[in-house]
Amino acid sequence: MKQDFENDEWMKGVRETGFTTPAHYFDELSESINARISAEKFKAVIQNDGHTVPDNYFEKLQANILAKTIAEPVAKPKVVRLWNSSLLKYATAACFLLVTGLGLYFNQRNPVQQTASTDLATDQMLYDIDEQVIIDHISSADIIQPKSTAADTDLENYILTNYSQSELATSL
Amino acid sequence: MKQVEDSEILEKFANTKTRNEAFNLLLNKYQQKIYWHIRRMVIDHDDADDLVQDVFVKVWKNLESFRSDAQLYTWIYRIATNECITFLNKKKQRNNTSLDEVSDELSETLVASSYFNGDKIQLKLQQALLTLPEKQRLIFNMKYFDELKYEEISEITGTSVGALKASFHIAVKKIETFMLNEDITF
Structure with a gap:
């Protein structure tokens, strides 16, 4: 009885040392030990x-890696100074001439193009109308000669009274 | 030969005058470890050769921005691990195959390889490993062959120590079962 009491007291002391284990530690411990034994x-x-x-x-491997790293030349980007380059002056002049030239060329060409395109449209329109339709239209059209307001004899008399023989001869 | 400390490598790398020397030291210290880590995952020597070179080119390019709050070797291992996983995923996508088929393919590569001279038991262990999911295989390799601590593997893989332990135990059990089925007992 006394011994049990002492044992309990000792166990209590052990429990109160403050040590803890992760949750389910002792459930997994046996598995861990077995796995370790098997691995051993x-x-x-x-x-x-x-x-x-x-x-x-491994000597070759090291050489290959060094060739791809340390020995690899670092490609420095080539800097081209655009504004200080004489190339820019020539390029600007060429662009200016090109734009001016093209402007003038198209300005001159436009009216000609417009006339040409109008004529072409008319031609195309006539071409699209059937030839027989045009012939029928002309033959059926009531073409009226402008009526003379004065008779031919009246005109003759007017000329003969107002102009001399010599004036008529020089005019004809 | 005395191994140079990572801190010394990083210090030398920070100085442009000693940068090349630092990288040489880093290669001497880690190239073999990283090669074997990759080789165990991809099995084929030529694939491992390509990948290990890619890893160190990445290390060279990014070492300047490496934050020293992480350990250098776990950082290199992490790059290598990512390269391996990317490579195996690409292999799966390229061949439009499942994990099992990739494992079969790797197993065939292993048997046909002129750079594998293991005995029957070594071959069976490798074949058993190839039946595991990639992550279990990775964890088993790092624990068993590379002898890394769980804390280090945790830093490399970003997995908790508890999950790593569970993964390792499951892997060991599966290997044991595979070996028993092949009439190999220890």
Whole structure:
């Protein structure tokens, strides 16, 4: 009885040391130990993985990596100073001439183009009308000769009374 | 040969005059570890060769912006791990295959490889590993072959220590079962 009491007191002391474990620690501990034992057993028989590399591979690997890193020349971007370049002056002059030239050319060309395009449209319109339709239209049209307000004899008399023979001869 | 400290490498790299020397030191220290880490994941030597070069080109380009609150080697391992996962995902997409088919393909590569001289048990262990999901395989490799601590693997993979332990135990159990089915006991 006394011994049980002492044991409980000792256990109480142990419990009160302040140490804790993660949740479910003791449930997983046995599994962890078994897995470790199995892994140790593997290790006792299989120390390495059996993979190999070609001869002097790591020396070549280092050289290859260095060639792609340290030895790789850093490509510096080429800076072209646009505003100080004489190329810009020539390019500006060429653009100015080109724009002016094109402006003048199209200005002169426009009226000609317009007339030409109007004529072309008329021609096209006539071309589109059937030829027989035009012939029928002309033949059926009531073409009226302008009526003379004065008779031919009246005109003759007027001329003969107002103009002399010599004046008529010079005019004809 | 005495291994140079990461802090010394970083210090030298920060100085343009000693930058090349620092990178040489870094290569001497890590290129083999990173090569094997990649090789165990992609199996084929030529693929591993391409990837390890890509990793160190990335390291060279980004080391200047590396924040020293992380450890240098876990940072390099993380780059290598990402490269491996990207490579395996691309392989799956390119061939329009499932994980199982990729595992079969890698297993065939392993058997046909002229750079694998393992015995029967080593071959079976590799084949058992190839039946695992990529992440379990990755964790097993880092714990078993690279002998990294869970805390280090956690920093590399961004997975909690508890989840890593569980993953490792499951991987070990699966390997054990695979080996038993192949009549290999330890």
